[in-house]
Amino acid sequence: MHTAAPITELLLRGRASPGATVEGLLPLVYAELRDMADRQLRRENPGHTLSPTALVHEAYIRLVDQTRVQWQDRAHFFAIASQAMRRVLVDHARRHRAARRGGGVRPLALDEVEIPLQERAEVLVALDEALHRLEALDTRLARVVELRFFGGLTETEAAEVLGVAERTVRRDWVKARGWLLREMEAGQ
């Protein structure tokens, strides 16, 4: 069977072939998240705040028929949704980044409200690229960042998704952030 079936269907099928499921689900979840983000920011929430935690959880409730899935499917969905969220944000960032400035970018103080759009975009794209490099080195570290930072999952949830102890997630999170910080500073 081909992939682009509805989300619940795909999740159920995913128990047999996880790879195909990601391929089928990711675009669907991406579109949904992007639209949800759009709606929240443009219409319902003029204050420009966006909670990825709420987004990913809300997407789960909207998209998945909960009577038919089990906790593994839920974890699987969160993993994909975090990945999709990363793409949503990075895509926006790429479009806003008019031109690639040679060197790296200022990595700190990501939450400062006054950061100009341009710089936010640069930071996100640089982070995405660094994360790609980390992925090649140590997939689980990169996954933790995706789940925690982009997906907004708690340590407990991330541990459930990855099937590891919470303690491991906590340690991975420390190491990953250290690694990324060094990487982004080095590029500066």
Added chain:
Amino acid sequence: MSGEADAAEAGRRARWERVDAVLDAALDLGAGERGAFLDGACGSDAALRAEVEQLLRCCGEADGFLESPASGLGAALVAAPEPEMRIGPYRTLGVVGRGGMGVVYLAERDDEHFRMRVAVKVLPRGMEGGQAVRRFLEERQILARLQHPGIARLLDGGVTEDGLPYFVMEYVEGTRLDRYCDARGMGLRERLALFCRVCEAVEYAHRNLVVHRDIKPANVLVTAAGEVKLLDFGIARLTEPGPGAREHTGTGRGWMTPEFASPEQVRGEPVTTESDVYALGVVLYRLLAGRSPYEPTGRTPHEVERSILEAEPPRPSDTVQSVGGTEDARRLRRRLRGDLDAIVLRAMRKEPERRYPSAEALRQDVLRHLDGRPVEARAGTRRYRAGRFVRRHRAAVGAAAVLLLTLLGGMGGTLWQARAAAREAARAERVQAFLVDIFDQSDPERVNGDSITARQLLDEGARRIDAELRGEPETQARMYLLLGGIYRRLGVEGRAEAMLDRALDLRTRLHGRDDVRTAQVLEQQGLVAVEQQRLPLAERLMREVLAIRGRHLAPDDSLVADGHAGLASALYMGGRWDDAERTIRAALGIDARARHGALRSAVHLEQLSSILRKRGQTDSAIATARRALALRGGEGGPDRLTTRTALVNLGRIYAAHGDFAAADTLFRQAIAFDRRRLGAESRTSLSDQGELASVLAQQGKLAEAERLGHALVASSSRAYPATHPFPYIARGNLAHVLASEQRFAQAEPLYREAYEGLRRAYGPDHPDAVAAEASLAATLALLGRMDEAETLFGDAVMRIRRAVGDDNPRSASAMLGYSELLLKRGKPARALPMMRTVAQVLGHALAPGHPELLRAESVLGACLSQTGSTREGGALLERTYRTLLRTRGSDDVYTDRARGRLTDHYARTGRRDLIATLAPAAKV
């Protein structure tokens, strides 16, 4: 990636593992203890130590870093207006829309010579894999060929610098269809007229094998000038991940807005033109009722999806809201009730095959309503429920039905022969007109104005040949030949034979036997023999004709081509399709070299198409028929078709495409034509009525099919001698209708008569006789008469395999039915080798998830499981059952049978504990 890069990457990973191990351990220690630990852990590896120290420092500093989720950073970016961008040669001017499949920009192409405004759609990240881009580029070309005033043209496409596919479309300034109607306070008729324009555009694309798959009001714009434009044709498909690029109907929901998705799209099943018909139904619903059948407000997408799968949509007249002003709701409700309710609901049926077969058929029904004629949709309503019941129990009918469909094709033989005979139809009609003129003038008393029949004219003409042409033997011969041919066309075979005998006698005396003029008479006699099913005689005559022409004419002479065609028809009727195909291709070869005219080629192509159909090569058959039709002057629609031949031919093409409603209309026109010209009980008319009966059965109009079937059995028995196959084909077809209604006891004697009659008429190895035999066997099995069924089925399977080979869907169907019977009778070892073949043949012929293939695989699994290959068989049984359960649901008959086989497997292998894990309906 090159080997070198791989090695470098592996090196980096190995290095990281070492760093990571040391880093991990160091993080467990307090800051004061780390120095001493690193001394020991890194030893003399200064680089390692430096890196770990650097990372330790960064880990310490990273406390605030990434601490709050991406929100703060992302929100402003999402909310900010889109910046100006360059995409290929286009400069964006702003965002005009955001859909599931990306952002749409208004853009301008800056060129020295002109400025053009276009819409540029950029697909989102996640779709950029190499395969998706390649497919996108491939299909871009197909889409660019769609040129219709109702379709926004695809102008260009490419890949952005970031590697994202984009495409450029005609920029349409317009208003969404529904808002346009509401804003102008349009009444029903105006809305329906606009909707018909939408259908026209969709039909055009379907004819070009492009499915839209995301039709919704947002994709239908109406310009200020009132023109309808469909956006995004075929584009939803480009955005789907996964394989399947070469099929024209891919699978899946893609970005489909749930509200407008058809049940098959929700289930992730193949998307076809019927899915678009469904979406058109939803659009029409919305235009008429002012709201959607599955209103998404306050519901999550998966709730909407569930309703689409399970809930019957309410009638538009029950949900109607005031649509934009002028129409008062109560009056509107009254006007929707009946026709329009029925039209909308027919388009939206859950089963694709129960919808309108095409956008055009939907449009025609809307036009019927507008004209105040009775609509198709209501004719089918009552039968629809009965039909649903039958379909739910389809597998019970299964074995019989699969074979019967091929028997239905048997009727085509007779029809085809009529068409082959009508090769000179146009000429013959001119002659007929000429004769009318002559007789009219010479003997006004005898003819009675309009009521004169061809038959009267001929009888009169025959009389006058004898009386007035004495002493002019060649003219007499010519007239006898001419009249013989016309009698033959009218199916008055006795008279035809007499006339042709006289002509042959005269010409043999005048010119000798080995003469092209004599051969013309022999050819007519051969065609009569074909019609009388005296096939050895027909073949002998046709071969003689060909030999005479071969000796006296140039190799590429049109008469040589006709000789091949005549021989082909004799071979075809005898079921010798290989030989028939080779022979008709010889005729076509001559046509191609010598250019004897389009009409002749068309006739020969039609013959080839019939042969290909019989050989199971449906696609080629359809393509060939279409070429023939193009040569006949294109399919300009039924209005331009004047001759019965063309009507019937077009009808058969529609039927082969599954457009039964269109075929229905055409066959009825042909029958009306027959009645006027030839009389209702002429053989030509009977043949056409037979076609109509098949089409009725395939539309699920079983009551009507049954009525017509009974009438045909009676009239064909009167019109044909007992040695002719037609009356038996009529019986077989009627039996099929009865079997579809599960009236097996009534079907059985008819099948038996059909089988015995066809066996006598054709011989036991003729494919139609064998199909009747297998159908009878399947029916007997359903009636529980197992011994008889097994013997007959075995015989039928043996004959059909011998006739068409194993690698043919007809053989596969027969073997599958037979194997199920053998399995039921505890003879798995005999079924196993057949089932291996069947699974292989069907595996090539059908898509992976096709229920018929799954059925075959499940039967194969049962055979394996019962012949010692328990593990292999069990795995196959489990896989097929799970797939059916997922794709067709627990109550489906295919699923139920697969479950039965799996249950049986568990029981026999001592795994009774697993039976409980199957769905509750499991039976042991």
